[in-house]
Amino acid sequence: MSILIDKNTKVIVQGITGRDGSFHTGQMIDYGTQIVGGVTPGKGGQSILDRPIFNSCAEAVKATGADVSIMYVPAKFAKAAMLDAAHSGIKMLVAITEGIPTLDALEAYEALKANGVRLIGPNCPGLITPGQCKIGIMPASIHKPGKVGLISRSGTLTYEIVHELTLDGIGETTCIGIGGDPVIGSKFVDLLPLFEADPETEAVVIVGEIGGQDEVIAANYIKAHMKKPVVGFMAGLTAPPGKRMGHAGAIVGGEDDTAASKIEKLEAAGIPVARIISDVVKLVKKQLG
């Protein structure tokens, strides 16, 4: 089992003819992901990597029965692509693009939500159910089917933690990068119930950072509703206030959104938080018994 995606998930790629889009489409196909087509406005009717190209998501969904779209469209054109997905009948949109204007993302989020489409990202590495389906840009080789679910606001930091879980033989059920932007489609609290309900997930790791209150809201949710153990890691203890640390959403605005304050609140809710990356695996093992 897994959450959100598995070997039967049918995927289309928005921006499939772009440099990043075509490269990662090849990588996803190699992993075994069912890529059933792509979307590039104006290139409908052509094909790439033996997959048909469509002018719009709606056309692609109609012709292929796709469930999920992954988007590599540049930031300037992302809103139009996201609105296209919102009205296409797709069930989930994974927005990889970094640097989308916040108000564009918000407007697109509203349209996606109104149409019942789940949004992962933007500014995220995507998600993967090891051994079954990869919808994203993460290096496939570091993953291994196993028993830990992972939700993270970061990309490479997640790879680092996944790598250690894999090297230790624990493995993962599904790993989701939810994105580093201020406005994201799925937060920790939106995904934790799915892991709680997934029979194969035995523990969950949440990887947060400075900025916003999502980790604290997650802590309260975990305390009140989850039986499965959760382990945390929070990046940015050394981040100075008022500076945007790479991610648009990673900025310390007040005393409540520092890494230290989040660690304190998570630990107060009974969630162990690792101070260095290698301690994540140790804490997970301890929780699994």
Next chain:
Amino acid sequence: MKIHEYQAKELFRQYGIPAPDGAVATTADEAVAIATKMGLPVVIKAQVHVGGRGKAGGVKVVTEKDQVKSVAEKILALTIKDLPVRKVLVTPAVVIKKEVYLSILIDRGARAIVFIGCADGGVEIEETAKTHPEKILRHEVTATECAKLDKAKLLPFASKLFDDPKQAAAAADMMVKMGKLFMEKDASLVEINPLIVDDKGEVIALDGKMMIDDNALFRHDELIGYRDMDSEDQDELDAKDAGLSFIRLDGTIGCMVNGAGLAMATMDTIKHFGGSPANFLDVGGSSDPKKVVIAFKMILKDPGIKVILVNIFGGITRCDDIAKGILASMQEFNVPVPIIIRLVGTNEKEGRALLEGTALTTVTSLEEGAVKAAKIGSLT
């Protein structure tokens, strides 16, 4: 990007939001000329990107003409929270009958745009939010509707700020205009603090603050001139132009990492083992060796650097490209400090092979690298 009060008020006036006239002076003589034309009394206000200007002596009411020069001189000589005051806004003094707080911002938690209001004024708005959360009014709107809000729907909110129906109607009208300004300029914050009623009963934006979404600046050429170079770090801007994220800190260990989260975690790990990071640096998601060279240039500008730690977890970024960039940097600059390198992920073998036989130290884990760097970094 933050913009100054006088710039925010320029935009307010463009959008029909009533704000007092005013002009900006960079010298005391200019301030005198403006005040003379405007007529006394005036308020002279430091234009710097920090809060607490008033407390720092950066805002003064001047009633006598012969005092304008000395007051302006004093304010222009101030440094408020490390920022030198280079400009003052000279604006007519207004009689305040009532003051409230009003802003519109993106609430990331609610994933909505929200108006925030407080009838008690906004002198200590953050404190009020903690001690009397019930006094903070909220009205959420969607991004889809924000540019064309319906005044009638905003009236109940405005009526909680102003008892007087005429004033409430003026405030609701102002909120419609704020919504349009917010959307059209890609703001993340438009704040009027205070929003006042003057002795004629008019509702006026006495002070204004705005923040513009950096991600949207590409479509706002008209706002680029608003950037205040004094409050920006030139290295940080150069880095951004090169597609990197860079922030200088005060430690001794230079860091070069791919990915913002891992870059923060790398800094945290260095600190955990007793070292202190000299910078935050995310080389970004692609793997152009040129970016690595620029990154080295940034790091090496700091004379306090004792060691550089490179931590790469290859995904989109390829380790061999990073290695090539490191070697190119070694040729281009005479790197005076040891470099500790950790490469994992995409094309790791190729990357390591390129570095073999050089004097560079390679490590296999972040922690090993951080411990080594911390040791060198703390040598005096």
